[in-house]
Every structure is written in structure tokens, then in C-alpha cells.
Amino acid sequence: MIKIQDLFNMQQLFNLYRLALLFVAVMLLASCSNPQPGPDKTAAGMVLGGAWGAGAGAVVGHNLPGTVTGEGAAVGAGFGAVSGALSGAAYDLNESELIRQEKELAALRVQNAANAQQLARIQNKLDRAITSDIAGGVYQVFFDPDQTSLRAGAIANLETIAESIKASPHAYTINVVGHTDDSGSPEHNERLAEARARTVSAYLASRGISSDRIKVKSFGAKRPIATNATDVGRQLNRRVDIYISRD
Incomplete structure (x- = not known):
């Protein structure tokens, strides 16, 4: 018991x-x-x-x-x-x-610093005065994630480009090429990049540039200029390149 x-x-x-x-x-x-x-x-x-x-x-x-x-x-x-x-x-x-x-954090800091310097160089190029002869220049407009609308800064840059082209005595062909980061599917990125390029093309046309002189192309995420592993790198890749060549 x-x-x-x-x-x-x-x-x-x-x-x-x-x-x-x-x-x-x-x-x-x-x-x-x-x-x-x-x-x-x-x-x-x-x-x-x-x-x-x-x-x-x-x-x-x-x-x-x-x-x-x-x-x-x-x-x-x-x-x-x-x-x-x-x-x-x-x-x-x-x-x-x-x-x-x-x-991993240390490696990302190094990459972010490099990407930030690259972004500053690109933006400084647009900030400099654009001469009346802008042939050979490559100008870039950046976009928010998954967006096609123009930022205020992008509109100001496009305004400067349009006025410079109109003021030049030469005739130009403007190639507008859209790009994305690698966040979406290839099909989505291709459509998004083209929509961005067409947004830029439409704005230039609205500022008096003949649409016959504007050529639109899309590369989706195929041609990044920075790594897609960081926020700064993806921001650089969400862009439209504007190539200006004299006829």
C-alpha cells in the first residue's frame, strides 16, 4: 500500500x-x-x-x-x-x-556601396549641361518597382533632352530601350520593359519630337547594368536607355 x-x-x-x-x-x-x-x-x-x-x-x-x-x-x-x-x-x-x-552583410555593404557610386555617376551625367550636339549620348530614366509612370526627376531630364534635340540644327534618331530587374517572369519583364519605353517615347513626342524619329525596343531583364541581388542594383536595372544618333 x-x-x-x-x-x-x-x-x-x-x-x-x-x-x-x-x-x-x-x-x-x-x-x-x-x-x-x-x-x-x-x-x-x-x-x-x-x-x-x-x-x-x-x-x-x-x-x-x-x-x-x-x-x-x-x-x-x-x-x-x-x-x-x-x-x-x-x-x-x-x-x-x-x-x-x-x-553576408559585409558583402552586401560592399556591393551596395559600389552600386551607389555607379548610380551617382549615371545621374551626374544627366545633371551636366547637355550641349546642342548630343549625338552619341546615352541617357537613362529610372522607374519604381513594377511601374511604368515617370518620376518627377525623370520628367525634368526628358524635358532637357527634348529641348536640346529641338534646339539642335541636326536631325537625330532616338532609340528608346526598356529594361527591368529580374523580379518577374521573362514574359512579364518583356512587356513591362516595352511599356516603360513607350512611356518615355510618348513623353518625348508630347514635347515636340517627331514620333517617326523615335524607335522603341524592349530587352526585359536580359541586359542588367548591376547586380539584381541588392535594392540599389535592381533600381539601376529598372530603366529606359535613350540612345541618340545623328542621321
Whole structure:
């Protein structure tokens, strides 16, 4: 027959078991939130966990009827070692993932810096005064993601180009070529690039450039000028190139 004292001791064991599970959860959360580098974190976790488990096992062994205190401590030490090993392993995995992410972030910073410089060079080219003889120039208009409408800055640039062409004594052919980043399907990108080119063509025609002199072409995402792996690179690729040649 189970005695009242035995039931009380079993309840104590159950409470200790719950406390042990809580300890494991706390250790794992701590390992994720504070991934400090250091040697042999798994082994250190086993030692600390084993010490805690030994103490818990001693209490269990003392209170359970028929259980040798040393056996309880040994069982507790084993359980603590396992929980400590799990915590240490989580530390190792978290640190490895952190190092990988830091390397990827550093590479993206370098790429973004290079792309930003390229974008600045392209925009500065349009900011410079356009002479009356603009043959051979390549001018670019950039677009928002999946959009064909002209930005305010693009309208100002196209206005300058149109006025320069009209003021020149020479006759020109204007090739308007649309491009996209690689976000959509090839078919979608082809249509989107053509729509962008036609938007630019229509604006130039509205500013007095003969539509007979404007040629429209689309390359979709086939001719990027920057990587599509970054936001800046994709912005550079969402463009219309305007090639001006003298007849």
C-alpha cells in the first residue's frame, strides 16, 4: 500500500522534474539571446548542468523511499549533463549562424556601396549641361518597382533632352530601350520593359519630337547594368536607355 509520505515524496519528484524542464528551457533561451564566442561552450554547459543535476538528484534520492542518495545524485547529474550539452550546442550553432550572417552583410555593404557610386555617376551625367550636339549620348530614366509612370526627376531630364534635340540644327534618331530587374517572369519583364519605353517615347513626342524619329525596343531583364541581388542594383536595372544618333 502506498503511504501518504510516499505520495508526498512523489509529488516532490514531479515538482523537481518540472523545475528541471524549466531549467533546460531557460538555458536554451539564454544561449540564443547572448551568443558570446568562447571555447568549449558545450563542455562548459555539461559541467554546470551536471553540477546542478547532481544537487537536484541528491534531494530526490534523499526524499524517495528506497532510493540511495548517491544513485539519485548520479541520475540528476546525468540529466543535468544532457541539458547542459543541449544548451552548449545551441550556443555553438547560434554563433556559427551569426558569423555567416555577418559575412553576408559585409558583402552586401560592399556591393551596395559600389552600386551607389555607379548610380551617382549615371545621374551626374544627366545633371551636366547637355550641349546642342548630343549625338552619341546615352541617357537613362529610372522607374519604381513594377511601374511604368515617370518620376518627377525623370520628367525634368526628358524635358532637357527634348529641348536640346529641338534646339539642335541636326536631325537625330532616338532609340528608346526598356529594361527591368529580374523580379518577374521573362514574359512579364518583356512587356513591362516595352511599356516603360513607350512611356518615355510618348513623353518625348508630347514635347515636340517627331514620333517617326523615335524607335522603341524592349530587352526585359536580359541586359542588367548591376547586380539584381541588392535594392540599389535592381533600381539601376529598372530603366529606359535613350540612345541618340545623328542621321
